[in-house]
Amino acid sequence: MDPMTFICVTQFVHGLAYGLLLFLVAAGLSMIFGMMDILNLAHAYIFMLAAYLGYTMTGLLNFWAALLLAPIGVALLGMLIERFMLRKIHPLGHIPELVLTIGIGLILLEFVKWIWGTQSLMLQPPEILSGLLSIGVFRYPVYRVFIIGFSIAVMILMGLLFYKTRFGTIVRAATADAGMVGALGINVPLVYTLFFGFGTWLAGLAGVVVAPFLSVFPGLADQIGFDAFVVVVLGGLGSMSGAFIAAILIGLLNSFGIQFLPTLAPLLTFGLMAVVLSIKPTGLLGERQ
Amino acid sequence: MIFKHRKVLYRVTFVLSVAAVFMLGPLGGTAPGADSSFDPAAMSDMSDFDPNNFQQPEGDTIKLGYLQIMSGAAAGNGELFWPVVTWVAHDINKRGGIMVDGKKKKIEILKGDTQGKPAAARKETERLCLEENVDLLWGTSGSHTAKAIADVAEEYKVPFLNCLSLSDELMNEKNFNRYTFRTLSNTTQWNMALSYYFSKRPETKFSILCQDYMYGHAMADAFKKYLNKYKPEAEIVSEDYHKLWLKDFAPYMTKIMAANPDILYTADWLPDGDNLINQARSMGVNLPIANIYITNPDTLASVGVEGTRNMIFCYSWMSGDTPQTKAQKKLMKEWHEQWKTWEAPYDSLLYIWPDFVVGQTISDTYWLFDVIQRTGTLDPEKIIKVWEDDVYKAIQGVRTMRAADHQAVFDMYVGEATYPTREVYEGAPYSEGYAGVHKVIKIPQKYCTPPVPEGLKDRVE
Amino acid sequence: MTGILETRDLCHDFNGLKVLTHIQFSVQPGERHAIIGPNGAGKTTFFNLVTGVYTPASGRILFKDVDVTKAKPYRLTRMGLGRSFQITSIFQRQTPFQNIRLAILSKNRIRFNLFVRVDRMNAINEQTNEILQEIQLADEAHLPTSTLSYGKQRSLDLGMALATAPDLLLFDEPTAGMSRDESHSAVELIRKLTEGKTMVIVEHDMDVVFSLADRITVLHRGEILATGTPYEIQENDAVKKAYLGESEV
């Protein structure tokens, strides 16, 4: 195989892995916005909290236990936030929600600093996921393959949940007409709380998956939070498939940009966003204004 | 002890100084040619030192303004150097303080939170200078915040020890002010040292990967410039700048591997540096990585022995199995013993040794107070007079404060990481679970001394 | 013959669903024209096309002999078209006085004045008060609009359309949601206010239509079924069939 092909294939896989990781981080954000019309600015901080929880639980138990437990932990937190805070102020429009979630984010930041300190913590992937996988001439880190597989699995899980379960049907119906669903005797507020919990659960999954990939430190939320917003904005507010396409696009643009347009690479994401938003202000697949 | 005997201004007469050198030299104090030196024998018993519970002295004190980032996501910076300043203060206070203006005074430390923002740094410095009447300023991470502090220091005439910001521009013609002294190696010193080091090694192919902003470009430019000077046959096979706080280094690694260099050069700091080495190693990129800031023992331990083997470190302070002075050995051992008793957050591996930046800042802080001791007063003009052209035999190496641009010049050290390191400190392995610096080479001052900026040459004759 | 408002071959669809087909419609100056038709006939869509909310799929719209097919609402308003809304569209958080004043500002072409306090513009305030008198809201002029009764809010909506001194007024179901009495007085008010003016009204209530309009167009399934005087329409077989016949089938 000639070197250029080798490089292009490798960069493609890099882009895929990174894009899927971004999707995992942004999925919960996009979903909550799409179904509940809440832009949760604390999302990245919840994600960071999960990364810290993942770090500690991996030390106490193991990575798989962390992957199971940490997301549940933050999902519970998310449900509390929805039940006791967001629900009360939702009727007042968007501005209070945004301000509230900024406030919650700042408190979470101080919380992780208080518990885990200010230093950066680093976690290695579990034995089975470390090392390199060899396929022909390609050698690729197992953990990155795991990220690809895991993200796809989560996506399929989400699809099944929304289109094959009763919960999914109710949620979709509630998005279209909450009043009607409520009239059918379904506890819509409870559905919303569970749904918000599900969104934060996804942030939790992303947090634990990221922990062996990026060093965990109090700036992690800022580091990755903005990218999650870019994915959501670019994909179209509230559109899951849009977010997916946007994440993959950003991933590929990132890796091929670095390879072929190195000086512009850091600005390419913005360039893409500027172009898309100028042509279609609602994002790739967004309909909501 | 050495401090006690020097009540009079040191450099009043040449005779007196020569006499002092001869009298105190054999006691392990001042080296020939140095104006003063760090005396390990004078160090107090530090067994009661606890950075979590620093005892501020009362009454008439020497006030040191400690300016760092203490809130927000980067608060780790403020935490990291707290043991440094309190250690030195505790030591000196236990000795009874410093004789200034005819009175023994102890050191009090006042915190100022820069939040990492110039405006906040300015405000806090102003508050410390005007309300708390601090005598000295100490700081800080981030060249732009250091600039804000230096401006205020000049305005209120308070000496400012800048031992943490390295931008060359900070002390150039435009930004120089008399009250600011920089003891950290600047961009040029760092890259001269590394380039000189590589001129003695066989490798010729280099890749550069730095952060895409002023600092990263300045470091890379200096490296290219001096590598070309010291090793003209060297070749830069790839040169990339990644955005700050990059998440995925893989695309860069693929690119670098395709260029097939012998050495990867990076000036990244946290968290990029940590992520860079971790992701590089996980992808099977096992190149030697020449770096400045990937020195955090936490990170190195996490990357592990294999991953850290053959990393190349460069600093103005380095331990490992460098031939060490008595003072350095004593400080390393004493600190390490105390570290075992500290509680969170200072119980982490990060504080295990006073190495690299921690050692350097401890040394610089001791230097500051040595200068005060010799000045015998807190009058800033007199402090400047003593410090300019001062030659100080520090805990490790001799440091000279150039009068023209207030930049300290000294020998640098470059070391390669290996494992296991020879046991240097009885009973305490230097690095456990990662490759510590070893094969340390001293880069003599003359190979890593930057020129004095043109416009400042005539400042002091 | 050119009307003040004309549409030629006006067609519109929503994602392929045909709503209006080949509408040829014309209003003469001074005419009081009503558009009626069963639910879903396309009356409101027709209004939205004419007032620039939607751009038609094909066909042309002429207002005062100018092609306004693609004109935005504000441009039509400036050309002399006034509209009231089916769902009351007023500024709830402000007083009726402020509501009307905004319309008066527009009428006086004051759009980017940053230099004078609006309270001190006496001419504007006088004109505002005149309109408030006309729509019988002078007493409530400085109360919060949200506290007014529904009927009064409808009057305010109407007043805002009137205040811009339009040459053609479009009323979208002005009595929708009103009680019998309210409806009656609203009709009286409209009659009084629109004396001598050209207007087009969309209405369900036949009493209202027959008491206000001198010409009627019947829309049915996106097409014009008939146009004529109230008497002609009452006698029209096709209309009878559309309204009555279908319910019998």
Next chain:
Amino acid sequence: MIARITPPAWTRWVLPGIAAAILLGYPLVFGTVYTNIFIHFAIFAVFAASLNMLVSYTGLLSFGHALFFGGGAYATALALENIPGMGLFPAIFTGGLAGAAFALIVSPLLNRVRDTAFALLTLALGQLAYMACIKLRDITHGEDGVGGFPIPDLSIPGVVSVSMVPAQNFYYLAIVILGICLLLMWFLTKTPFGSIMIGIRDNPQRVDFLGFNIPLTKCLIFTLSGFFAGIAGSVYALFNNLVTPDGVFHIMTSFTPIMMVYVGGIGTFAGPIAGSGLMTIIEEIATRYTTQLVLFNGILLVLVVMFFRTGFVGLYLLLKQKLFEKESSR
């Protein structure tokens, strides 16, 4: 009817007079540190008030207002650095113009979106400015920023020339300029244009049907808001004699005025001013006695949103009303 006793005309000037006296005497009484804290408060009061033009008067939440603030700050700093003999007022005006120009440039894009999409688009634009500022090292000196530029004297040729370096002198300049900005913004809300702005906030559709060109109107609002934010940034640049991307383009620079508007009381003119004051006091207390500034801000935001939605001004009005009711019941 009983003839009402009108108080003499001069009484109208008592309160403003007292306020002016306090403002004039402030630096003499409180010294440099508090003088500078006051200047900081005033800068952010104007910055927050310029954002308030969008949030409270037009109903648009901008997450990227740092774009205009930073644009103004950099324009002033770069002008003073590169143009010899640049005067004080031209420099400040340059800052305002830069803020206005930035706003004008992005307004066609902003005009296409509303609500959350608007917030996110402005967030992205602000972030783009931050990145570009770091990337354009040759002009902006990257993260080190533009600093040490000459601060011109306030001079009327042949009459007087005052150095603006001493904190007290700068205080009077800042107070006058920022005070004028606040007055202008307040006046703006009272003009016909101000009525149209409020109309757009409450019911854009109706405003359109009343014959106002909304995109053009919004363009002008953005431009004006950008102008005042630019002036605030410009005074910030002069005040610190240093502008850096972290200082003026950082995302927190965009969030701070939002917090101020909200804490002070959304929908009121005094809100952002009260908010700026309140948050300055909190920052002062928090940094003086703790290292928990971020935590304090977080808790403050949550408390305000959950329990005092009307903010500080609303709370004040409520208290006033309560007191008044008590009096009348007596």
